[in-house]
Amino acid sequence: MxxxxxxxxxxxxxxxxxxxxxxxxxxxxxxxxxxxxxxxxxxxxxxxxxxxxxxxxxxxxxxxxxxxxxxxxxxxxxxxxxxxxxxxxxxxxxxxxxxxxxxxxxxxxxxxxxxxxxxxxxxxxxxxxxxxxxxxxxxxxxxxxxxxxxxxxxxxxxxxxxxxxxxxxxxxxxxxxxxxxxxxxxxxxxxxxxxxxxxxxxxxxxxxxxxxxxxxxxxxxxxxxxxxxxxxxxxxxxxxxxTVVRTEIPDNIIRRLKVQNINILSRLEMVGEHATEPILATLVNRFHLDVSVVFTNMTEIQDTTLAIWYVELIGNELDKQAAIAFLGEQKVRYKEVDVS
CATH class of the missing domain: 3.40.50.300 (P-loop containing nucleotide triphosphate hydrolases)
Structure with a gap:
């Protein structure tokens, strides 16, 4: 056109x-x-x-x-x-x-x-x-x-x-x-x-x-x-x-993470219907992980929900890898983020 x-x-x-x-x-x-x-x-x-x-x-x-x-x-x-x-x-x-x-x-x-x-x-x-x-x-x-x-x-x-x-x-x-x-x-x-x-x-x-x-x-x-x-x-x-969507962790939270010696977080991005599913609860119940939510933002873009979560996943490595594979199956974008 x-x-x-x-x-x-x-x-x-x-x-x-x-x-x-x-x-x-x-x-x-x-x-x-x-x-x-x-x-x-x-x-x-x-x-x-x-x-x-x-x-x-x-x-x-x-x-x-x-x-x-x-x-x-x-x-x-x-x-x-x-x-x-x-x-x-x-x-x-x-x-x-x-x-x-x-x-x-x-x-x-x-x-x-x-x-x-x-x-x-x-x-x-x-x-x-x-x-x-x-x-x-x-x-x-x-x-x-x-x-x-x-x-x-x-x-x-x-x-x-x-x-x-x-x-x-x-x-x-x-x-x-x-x-x-x-x-x-x-x-x-x-x-x-x-x-x-x-x-x-x-x-x-x-x-x-x-x-x-x-x-x-x-x-x-x-x-x-x-x-x-x-x-x-x-x-x-x-x-x-x-200016409209917080996709990055605010500086004050990063400073707090440094004090706590937390260097690596998991970034989860969910779009549409996946944004409202109980994904974090599944990580806890099915994969026996402790999930500590550090920062989250949910917004609507063109009638579609975009949710971004920064979490700390605590548990053994095999459970973590199984959880990451599950997230992929659920069309959740997963990325490890270095906040050090």
Missing amino acids: IKFEGVDKIYQQKNTQIHALNQINLQIKQGEIYGVIGLSGAGKSTLLRMVNYLERPTNGEVIIDGKRLSECTAPELRLIKKDIGMIFQHFNLLESKTIAHNVALPLILAKKNKQEIKARVEELLAFVGLSDKAKSYPSELSGGQKQRVGIARALALSPKILLCDEATSALDPQTTQSILGLLKKVNAEYGITIMLITHEMSVIQKVCNKVAVIEQGQLIEQGSVLDVFGHPKHPITRNFVQ
Whole structure:
């Protein structure tokens, strides 16, 4: 659906070249909600703007639905852009126009007839829960309501792709949850592929299937949200993950372990239904081990439970090895961790 092949973006500032993007290879499949996360200035907005060719790559290719944008004529690009909707951080509504007119604007520019425009606007305002605000003006709406208008406007021409440029960063936490729920509804009911950029890992946690992490123009990590949250490989990714999910032992606990001369722990990771099974009780009862829980965290990611336990297993070596084999059979990821 969306593919970046060896994409570079270089800006020339006087005698200096700035590499905003460096050899980006990324594929977003149809129907996915794909999050791109990075700190300010990492290059994520530049990457997003490549999709509708507001930014053009210095090198490499952007491919939309099998079409290489660099090979498209101007009329072909216009047709492709009609299939791409966009919502913004600061809403970008026309303050002097009614909510209905704001939603209708893409349809007016596309020269649709009045009856079709009226029906589509009514449908979209009902979809985003703002049927009673058609005659209101943006100044009369809350931030969350304005973003709902922005989403309705972006859906006006029935796009295949929706680009979200920090769509929730100007909103309070409760409103953010409401907007993320609406984006999931857009994806589920209309089958629209969503590419979302953010600097908040909680947004990725709530709504995305896949995630890519960008740092200084480079793609440093990508994969399913569950895999990246459970096994962040890069220090930047680990820092992002730790803002919403504690996958590592806090420093104060490590200091206590050192005082107790405990150097090796067992890390158990359980996903989905396995996260709520009595695994530790089985280790005690069936394998005659003493299990000392040092640290644990359980969280929900995309309606799936992720549980991480750090425990000390105490018992004879044969029982331990039998227990580890059992954990593998139960699809529990096991790893010994040196905390010395």
